[in-house]
Amino acid sequence: MHEDAMIQFKQSLRGRLIDRADAAYAEARKLYNAMIDKRPLMIVQCADVADVVGAVGFAREHDLRVAIRGGGHNGPGLGSVDDGLTIDMSMMKGVRVDPANSTVRVEAGCTSGDVDHATHAYGLAVPFGIVSTTGVAGLTLGGGIGYLSRKYGLTIDNLLEADVVLADGRIVTASPSQNADLYWGLRGGGGNFGIVTSFLFRAHPVKMVFAGPVFWDIQHARTIMRKYREFLPRAPEELGIFVGLKTVLPVEPFPAEHRGKQACALVACYAGPAAEGAAVMQPLLKELPEPLFNWMSEMPYPALQSMFDPFLPKGMQWYWRGDFVNELSDEAIDAHIAQARQTPSVLSLMHLYPIDGAVHRLGRSDTAWNTRGATWAMVIAGIDTDPHNAGNISRWTRQYWKALHPHSHGGGYVNFMMDDEEDGRLKATYGDNYDRLVALKGKYDPANFFRINQNIRPMNSGG
């Protein structure tokens, strides 16, 4: 590439262009998952929509592969690209709450913590994921599952509008009344159709919650998982409650006498008065053995959302697998426990997040995300601080997934996938919506310009 072109591009920006010679390059290219080590040719940190349009034009003109980066949390590192241009949105952090309409306008560089912080001041919240450092953009475009999903749906179910820069540089709005087909595709179709520069979300009255984890020794896992399976369909939708198999971390604030023990955990959030939440949990807890500890208490919603952040800092090794799950049979529970007992590290985990309640109130073809009948999104995550253990955590995750996959619904949540999934996985995930997504890709990105993602290939692209 001609140096003049780069200089001109740099001069046109309000944000920053970082190339390999730049002192900031090493830090700027780092992703959340340190198992992924990508070296883009350049990273453009966009300050505004005009920068995004400029970056798209520059990449097109110089035939550069582009990746779009929101929070950089993607498991396989699809927020960056080797030898191409990373379009980094993380400087675009505007959030504006409209309390009269219970909506919030969010720029694409925000993390969910940025938005929770802003909406909390108004006693409002949008359903996002369970770790506050996750990017809103990637999380939303893949679906968005969290504690509030049973009551208020997925993040995409609360997306009212998005501003998008398309592959040809046009800026469009996607909403029920403008480019409605694109609006449909953005709700689950990932970064396939363009670069979202801002989202408009519906927010809900959530301020204080009764929430937190309860841990039991893994010897009780079978009892806990069976009772949980029966309890969930009867529990009010205000209660978001997931089950996990994990280890009591050997750090503060976990009780010294339990550190390092393998455990089964229920992690819950009751979006309502604390007394009501305690009353809802009581019938379940009274049927279960004495826990190692029960940390459920009343807290501000953002405190719950950031509760796990300190244990999951950027820079660790991650390898993910997931599936959608309809039923948790006795056989599946036993297979879970057998696999979890072989955990390769104290951080590795399995979580089953409920996606019933409000998530089921939309039809399968209402959004690109179509798994409206499943009960859980399962994630198995091998996690460790030590790069030398990367092989072990990956192997364990794949082996665990293989053992449980026969008990699943088929298809998996795109946000819990790596980039080495078997052929046909995306098709199985999108089901009846897949062909419509391919057609949409053909309309909005026929050359597959946006292909560093869980890629939906346009017909005849070869790309």
Ligand SMILES: Cc1cc2nc3c(=O)[nH]c(=O)nc-3n(C[C@H](O)[C@H](O)[C@H](O)COP(=O)(O)OP(=O)(O)OC[C@H]3O[C@@H](n4cnc5c(N)ncnc54)[C@H](O)[C@@H]3O)c2cc1C
């Ligand atoms: C610790 C942790 C906890 C998590 N918890 C949850 C959870 O509770 N619930 C849940 O649903 N998911 C969860 N996830 C998964 C998460 O949703 C995905 O990793 C998601 O890809 C992260 O989005 P990001 O913007 O941070 O990622 P990035 O790596 O920045 O981007 C990922 C992909 O999203 C697309 N993208 C990003 N920004 C844009 C944009 N502006 N326009 C168009 N496309 C864009 C691109 O295709 C990109 O490749 C978690 C992930 C981690 C690491």
